[in-house]
Amino acid sequence: MTGHPVITQAMIDAYDEYTHLTLDRRGFMEKLSRLAGSGVAAAAIAPLLAANQAQAAIVPEGDARLKGEDITYPGGAGEMKGYLVHPAGQSGKLPAVIVIHENRGLNPHIRDVARRIALEGFLVLAPDYLSPMGGTPSDEDKAREMFGQLDPAQTIANGVATVAFLKGHELSNGNVGAVGFCWGGGTVNTLAANAPDLKAGVAYYGGQPKDEAAIARINAALLLHYAGQDERINAGIDAYRAALEKAGKSFEIFVYEGAQHAFNNDTSEARYSKSAADLAWGRTIAFLKKNLR
Incomplete structure:
Protein backbone atom coordinates (compact mmCIF):
# COMPACT_ATOMS: atom_id res chain seq x y z
CA MET A 1 0.00 0.00 0.00
CA THR A 2 1.23 3.52 -0.72
CA GLY A 3 3.06 5.37 2.01
CA HIS A 4 3.49 2.24 4.15
CA PRO A 5 6.32 2.84 6.67
CA VAL A 6 9.55 0.95 5.98
CA ILE A 7 10.17 -1.60 8.73
CA THR A 8 13.77 -2.76 9.11
CA GLN A 9 15.23 -5.84 10.79
CA ALA A 10 16.70 -3.55 13.48
CA MET A 11 13.19 -2.31 14.33
CA ILE A 12 11.87 -5.88 14.57
CA ASP A 13 14.87 -6.84 16.74
CA ALA A 14 14.21 -3.87 19.03
CA TYR A 15 10.58 -4.94 19.41
CA ASP A 16 11.63 -8.53 20.16
CA GLU A 17 14.09 -7.29 22.80
CA TYR A 18 11.36 -5.15 24.38
CA THR A 19 8.67 -7.86 24.44
CA HIS A 20 10.89 -10.73 25.56
CA LEU A 21 13.73 -9.21 27.58
CA THR A 22 13.47 -5.63 28.82
CA LEU A 23 9.69 -4.94 28.98
CA ASP A 24 10.72 -1.25 28.93
CA ARG A 25 8.24 0.48 26.62
CA ARG A 26 9.74 3.94 26.98
CA GLY A 27 13.21 2.66 26.09
CA PHE A 28 11.76 0.76 23.13
CA MET A 29 9.96 3.82 21.76
CA GLU A 30 13.13 5.91 22.13
CA LYS A 31 15.13 3.33 20.20
CA LEU A 32 12.39 3.01 17.57
CA SER A 33 12.29 6.80 17.18
CA ARG A 34 16.05 6.82 16.50
CA LEU A 35 15.73 3.98 13.98
CA ALA A 36 12.68 5.51 12.27
CA GLY A 37 14.05 9.04 12.23
CA SER A 38 11.31 10.64 14.34
CA GLY A 39 8.79 10.03 17.08
CA VAL A 40 5.98 10.47 14.57
CA ALA A 41 7.38 7.70 12.37
CA ALA A 42 7.91 5.48 15.41
CA ALA A 43 4.28 6.00 16.48
CA ALA A 44 3.15 4.80 13.03
CA ILE A 45 5.45 1.78 13.03
CA ALA A 46 4.88 0.48 16.59
CA PRO A 47 1.32 -0.80 15.90
CA LEU A 48 2.57 -2.73 12.85
CA LEU A 49 5.11 -4.55 15.02
CA ALA A 50 2.61 -5.28 17.78
CA ALA A 51 -0.30 -7.69 17.52
CA ASN A 52 -3.67 -6.17 16.65
CA GLN A 53 -6.49 -8.05 18.34
CA ALA A 54 -9.05 -6.19 16.25
CA GLN A 55 -8.03 -8.31 13.25
CA ALA A 56 -10.84 -10.56 12.09
CA ALA A 57 -10.64 -14.16 13.28
CA ILE A 58 -9.97 -16.74 10.57
CA VAL A 59 -12.57 -18.99 12.24
CA PRO A 60 -15.23 -16.80 13.93
CA GLU A 61 -16.22 -17.52 17.51
CA GLY A 62 -19.79 -18.46 16.58
CA ASP A 63 -18.84 -20.84 13.74
CA ALA A 64 -21.70 -23.37 13.55
CA ARG A 65 -19.30 -26.21 12.73
Whole structure:
Protein backbone atom coordinates (compact mmCIF):
# COMPACT_ATOMS: atom_id res chain seq x y z
CA MET A 1 0.00 0.00 0.00
CA THR A 2 1.23 3.52 -0.72
CA GLY A 3 3.06 5.37 2.01
CA HIS A 4 3.49 2.24 4.15
CA PRO A 5 6.32 2.84 6.67
CA VAL A 6 9.55 0.95 5.98
CA ILE A 7 10.17 -1.60 8.73
CA THR A 8 13.77 -2.76 9.11
CA GLN A 9 15.23 -5.84 10.79
CA ALA A 10 16.70 -3.55 13.48
CA MET A 11 13.19 -2.31 14.33
CA ILE A 12 11.87 -5.88 14.57
CA ASP A 13 14.87 -6.84 16.74
CA ALA A 14 14.21 -3.87 19.03
CA TYR A 15 10.58 -4.94 19.41
CA ASP A 16 11.63 -8.53 20.16
CA GLU A 17 14.09 -7.29 22.80
CA TYR A 18 11.36 -5.15 24.38
CA THR A 19 8.67 -7.86 24.44
CA HIS A 20 10.89 -10.73 25.56
CA LEU A 21 13.73 -9.21 27.58
CA THR A 22 13.47 -5.63 28.82
CA LEU A 23 9.69 -4.94 28.98
CA ASP A 24 10.72 -1.25 28.93
CA ARG A 25 8.24 0.48 26.62
CA ARG A 26 9.74 3.94 26.98
CA GLY A 27 13.21 2.66 26.09
CA PHE A 28 11.76 0.76 23.13
CA MET A 29 9.96 3.82 21.76
CA GLU A 30 13.13 5.91 22.13
CA LYS A 31 15.13 3.33 20.20
CA LEU A 32 12.39 3.01 17.57
CA SER A 33 12.29 6.80 17.18
CA ARG A 34 16.05 6.82 16.50
CA LEU A 35 15.73 3.98 13.98
CA ALA A 36 12.68 5.51 12.27
CA GLY A 37 14.05 9.04 12.23
CA SER A 38 11.31 10.64 14.34
CA GLY A 39 8.79 10.03 17.08
CA VAL A 40 5.98 10.47 14.57
CA ALA A 41 7.38 7.70 12.37
CA ALA A 42 7.91 5.48 15.41
CA ALA A 43 4.28 6.00 16.48
CA ALA A 44 3.15 4.80 13.03
CA ILE A 45 5.45 1.78 13.03
CA ALA A 46 4.88 0.48 16.59
CA PRO A 47 1.32 -0.80 15.90
CA LEU A 48 2.57 -2.73 12.85
CA LEU A 49 5.11 -4.55 15.02
CA ALA A 50 2.61 -5.28 17.78
CA ALA A 51 -0.30 -7.69 17.52
CA ASN A 52 -3.67 -6.17 16.65
CA GLN A 53 -6.49 -8.05 18.34
CA ALA A 54 -9.05 -6.19 16.25
CA GLN A 55 -8.03 -8.31 13.25
CA ALA A 56 -10.84 -10.56 12.09
CA ALA A 57 -10.64 -14.16 13.28
CA ILE A 58 -9.97 -16.74 10.57
CA VAL A 59 -12.57 -18.99 12.24
CA PRO A 60 -15.23 -16.80 13.93
CA GLU A 61 -16.22 -17.52 17.51
CA GLY A 62 -19.79 -18.46 16.58
CA ASP A 63 -18.84 -20.84 13.74
CA ALA A 64 -21.70 -23.37 13.55
CA ARG A 65 -19.30 -26.21 12.73
CA LEU A 66 -17.81 -25.99 16.23
CA LYS A 67 -18.83 -26.10 19.86
CA GLY A 68 -16.67 -23.96 22.15
CA GLU A 69 -16.88 -22.96 25.80
CA ASP A 70 -14.82 -21.43 28.58
CA ILE A 71 -14.16 -24.03 31.26
CA THR A 72 -12.32 -24.53 34.52
CA TYR A 73 -10.51 -27.75 35.34
CA PRO A 74 -8.08 -29.06 37.98
CA GLY A 75 -4.53 -27.70 37.62
CA GLY A 76 -1.43 -28.92 39.41
CA ALA A 77 -2.56 -27.04 42.53
CA GLY A 78 -5.69 -24.95 42.17
CA GLU A 79 -8.03 -24.30 39.29
CA MET A 80 -7.07 -23.67 35.67
CA LYS A 81 -9.15 -21.68 33.20
CA GLY A 82 -9.25 -22.61 29.54
CA TYR A 83 -11.12 -22.54 26.24
CA LEU A 84 -12.37 -25.94 25.07
CA VAL A 85 -13.54 -26.39 21.47
CA HIS A 86 -14.37 -29.34 19.22
CA PRO A 87 -16.36 -30.20 16.08
CA ALA A 88 -20.10 -29.78 16.73
CA GLY A 89 -21.34 -32.97 15.15
CA GLN A 90 -18.58 -35.47 15.80
CA SER A 91 -19.32 -39.10 16.54
CA GLY A 92 -16.80 -41.17 18.42
CA LYS A 93 -13.80 -40.01 20.37
CA LEU A 94 -11.31 -37.41 19.13
CA PRO A 95 -7.56 -36.98 19.37
CA ALA A 96 -6.82 -34.13 21.79
CA VAL A 97 -4.56 -31.09 21.41
CA ILE A 98 -3.42 -28.47 23.93
CA VAL A 99 -2.77 -25.02 22.40
CA ILE A 100 -0.29 -23.00 24.47
CA HIS A 101 -0.32 -19.24 24.08
CA GLU A 102 2.46 -16.70 23.60
CA ASN A 103 3.60 -14.38 26.39
CA ARG A 104 0.38 -12.42 25.92
CA GLY A 105 -1.83 -15.05 27.51
CA LEU A 106 -5.09 -16.59 26.34
CA ASN A 107 -6.20 -13.88 23.92
CA PRO A 108 -8.59 -13.81 20.91
CA HIS A 109 -5.84 -14.89 18.49
CA ILE A 110 -5.02 -18.06 20.45
CA ARG A 111 -8.73 -18.88 20.73
CA ASP A 112 -8.88 -18.54 16.94
CA VAL A 113 -5.91 -20.91 16.55
CA ALA A 114 -7.69 -23.42 18.82
CA ARG A 115 -10.77 -23.25 16.57
CA ARG A 116 -8.65 -23.77 13.45
CA ILE A 117 -7.22 -26.98 14.91
CA ALA A 118 -10.64 -28.16 16.12
CA LEU A 119 -11.97 -27.86 12.55
CA GLU A 120 -9.37 -30.47 11.56
CA GLY A 121 -11.13 -33.02 13.78
CA PHE A 122 -9.56 -32.52 17.21
CA LEU A 123 -10.71 -31.89 20.77
CA VAL A 124 -8.75 -28.72 21.61
CA LEU A 125 -8.03 -27.03 24.93
CA ALA A 126 -6.26 -23.66 25.13
CA PRO A 127 -5.30 -23.27 28.81
CA ASP A 128 -4.77 -19.89 30.45
CA TYR A 129 -1.38 -20.28 32.10
CA LEU A 130 -1.95 -17.00 33.93
CA SER A 131 -4.82 -18.68 35.85
CA PRO A 132 -2.80 -18.76 39.13
CA MET A 133 -2.69 -14.94 38.94
CA GLY A 134 -6.38 -14.52 38.11
CA GLY A 135 -6.19 -15.08 34.35
CA THR A 136 -5.11 -13.12 31.28
CA PRO A 137 -5.75 -9.36 31.48
CA SER A 138 -6.82 -7.36 28.43
CA ASP A 139 -3.68 -5.17 28.66
CA GLU A 140 -0.91 -7.05 26.79
CA ASP A 141 1.93 -5.17 28.50
CA LYS A 142 0.45 -6.16 31.87
CA ALA A 143 0.13 -9.76 30.69
CA ARG A 144 3.79 -9.86 29.63
CA GLU A 145 4.87 -8.59 33.05
CA MET A 146 2.82 -11.33 34.74
CA PHE A 147 4.73 -14.07 32.90
CA GLY A 148 7.89 -13.03 34.72
CA GLN A 149 6.10 -13.64 38.03
CA LEU A 150 4.91 -17.17 37.26
CA ASP A 151 6.42 -20.02 39.28
CA PRO A 152 8.11 -22.31 36.70
CA ALA A 153 7.44 -25.44 38.78
CA GLN A 154 3.75 -24.51 39.01
CA THR A 155 3.64 -23.89 35.24
CA ILE A 156 5.03 -27.39 34.62
CA ALA A 157 2.58 -28.94 37.10
CA ASN A 158 -0.34 -27.14 35.42
CA GLY A 159 0.79 -28.43 32.03
CA VAL A 160 1.04 -32.02 33.28
CA ALA A 161 -2.44 -31.65 34.82
CA THR A 162 -3.78 -30.35 31.49
CA VAL A 163 -2.47 -33.46 29.71
CA ALA A 164 -4.14 -35.67 32.34
CA PHE A 165 -7.44 -33.75 32.05
CA LEU A 166 -7.56 -34.12 28.25
CA LYS A 167 -6.43 -37.75 28.33
CA GLY A 168 -9.39 -38.60 30.56
CA HIS A 169 -11.97 -36.33 28.90
CA GLU A 170 -15.11 -38.11 27.72
CA LEU A 171 -14.66 -36.86 24.13
CA SER A 172 -10.95 -37.78 23.97
CA ASN A 173 -9.44 -40.92 22.46
CA GLY A 174 -6.71 -40.69 25.13
CA ASN A 175 -4.00 -39.44 22.77
CA VAL A 176 -2.85 -35.93 23.68
CA GLY A 177 -0.56 -33.56 21.79
CA ALA A 178 0.46 -29.94 22.34
CA VAL A 179 1.12 -26.98 20.04
CA GLY A 180 2.73 -23.82 21.41
CA PHE A 181 3.93 -20.47 20.12
CA CYS A 182 6.82 -18.33 21.44
CA TRP A 183 6.54 -18.70 25.26
CA GLY A 184 4.15 -21.55 24.52
CA GLY A 185 6.70 -23.19 22.22
CA GLY A 186 9.21 -23.28 25.04
CA THR A 187 6.47 -24.59 27.31
CA VAL A 188 5.74 -27.45 24.86
CA ASN A 189 9.43 -28.46 25.01
CA THR A 190 9.37 -28.38 28.82
CA LEU A 191 6.03 -30.20 28.96
CA ALA A 192 7.36 -32.99 26.76
CA ALA A 193 10.18 -33.52 29.26
CA ASN A 194 7.76 -33.68 32.20
CA ALA A 195 4.61 -35.36 30.87
CA PRO A 196 5.38 -38.94 29.77
CA ASP A 197 1.80 -39.29 28.47
CA LEU A 198 2.25 -36.51 25.88
CA LYS A 199 2.28 -38.19 22.45
CA ALA A 200 3.20 -35.26 20.20
CA GLY A 201 4.64 -31.77 20.67
CA VAL A 202 4.80 -28.94 18.14
CA ALA A 203 6.93 -25.97 19.21
CA TYR A 204 6.85 -22.78 17.16
CA TYR A 205 10.01 -20.71 17.80
CA GLY A 206 10.24 -21.94 21.37
CA GLY A 207 13.17 -21.88 23.78
CA GLN A 208 14.88 -25.23 24.22
CA PRO A 209 15.51 -27.21 27.42
CA LYS A 210 19.21 -27.30 28.32
CA ASP A 211 19.17 -30.27 30.72
CA GLU A 212 20.14 -33.46 28.88
CA ALA A 213 18.56 -35.61 31.60
CA ALA A 214 15.24 -33.81 31.05
CA ILE A 215 15.53 -34.19 27.27
CA ALA A 216 16.19 -37.92 27.74
CA ARG A 217 12.79 -38.21 29.48
CA ILE A 218 10.86 -37.00 26.42
CA ASN A 219 8.45 -39.60 25.01
CA ALA A 220 6.56 -37.38 22.57
CA ALA A 221 7.41 -37.09 18.90
CA LEU A 222 8.49 -33.48 18.30
CA LEU A 223 7.99 -31.07 15.41
CA LEU A 224 10.11 -27.93 15.88
CA HIS A 225 9.45 -24.84 13.75
CA TYR A 226 11.94 -21.95 13.77
CA ALA A 227 12.08 -18.57 12.03
CA GLY A 228 15.19 -17.83 10.01
CA GLN A 229 15.45 -14.28 11.41
CA ASP A 230 15.36 -15.23 15.10
CA GLU A 231 18.90 -15.27 16.47
CA ARG A 232 17.86 -15.27 20.14
CA ILE A 233 15.87 -18.53 19.90
CA ASN A 234 17.92 -20.15 17.13
CA ALA A 235 21.09 -20.00 19.25
CA GLY A 236 19.74 -23.07 21.08
CA ILE A 237 18.86 -25.25 18.07
CA ASP A 238 22.17 -27.10 17.59
CA ALA A 239 22.53 -28.18 21.22
CA TYR A 240 18.88 -29.32 21.35
CA ARG A 241 19.26 -31.27 18.10
CA ALA A 242 22.41 -32.97 19.41
CA ALA A 243 20.77 -33.89 22.74
CA LEU A 244 17.64 -35.26 21.00
CA GLU A 245 19.79 -37.31 18.61
CA LYS A 246 21.95 -38.63 21.45
CA ALA A 247 18.82 -39.70 23.35
CA GLY A 248 17.33 -41.36 20.24
CA LYS A 249 14.19 -39.19 20.17
CA SER A 250 11.75 -38.80 17.26
CA PHE A 251 11.91 -35.21 16.02
CA GLU A 252 11.86 -32.97 12.94
CA ILE A 253 13.30 -29.45 12.73
CA PHE A 254 12.27 -26.90 10.11
CA VAL A 255 13.78 -23.43 9.74
CA TYR A 256 11.74 -20.99 7.65
CA GLU A 257 14.32 -18.78 5.96
CA GLY A 258 13.56 -15.08 5.98
CA ALA A 259 10.69 -15.47 8.46
CA GLN A 260 10.51 -13.54 11.73
CA HIS A 261 9.88 -14.77 15.27
CA ALA A 262 6.06 -15.03 15.63
CA PHE A 263 5.64 -15.61 11.88
CA ASN A 264 2.45 -17.60 12.51
CA ASN A 265 0.66 -14.71 14.26
CA ASP A 266 -1.54 -13.18 11.56
CA THR A 267 -2.53 -10.32 13.90
CA SER A 268 1.04 -8.93 13.73
CA GLU A 269 1.42 -7.28 10.32
CA ALA A 270 5.18 -6.76 10.32
CA ARG A 271 6.16 -10.25 11.50
CA TYR A 272 3.47 -12.48 9.98
CA SER A 273 4.62 -14.54 7.00
CA LYS A 274 1.74 -16.20 5.17
CA SER A 275 4.05 -18.51 3.18
CA ALA A 276 5.92 -19.72 6.28
CA ALA A 277 2.74 -19.91 8.37
CA ASP A 278 0.85 -21.94 5.75
CA LEU A 279 3.74 -24.37 5.24
CA ALA A 280 4.28 -24.87 8.97
CA TRP A 281 0.52 -25.23 9.55
CA GLY A 282 0.17 -27.98 6.95
CA ARG A 283 3.09 -29.84 8.51
CA THR A 284 1.61 -29.35 12.00
CA ILE A 285 -1.84 -30.74 11.17
CA ALA A 286 -0.39 -33.74 9.30
CA PHE A 287 1.97 -34.43 12.21
CA LEU A 288 -0.84 -34.28 14.79
CA LYS A 289 -3.09 -36.56 12.73
CA LYS A 290 -0.28 -39.07 12.28
CA ASN A 291 0.68 -39.19 15.96
CA LEU A 292 -2.68 -38.83 17.73
CA ARG A 293 -5.16 -40.86 15.72
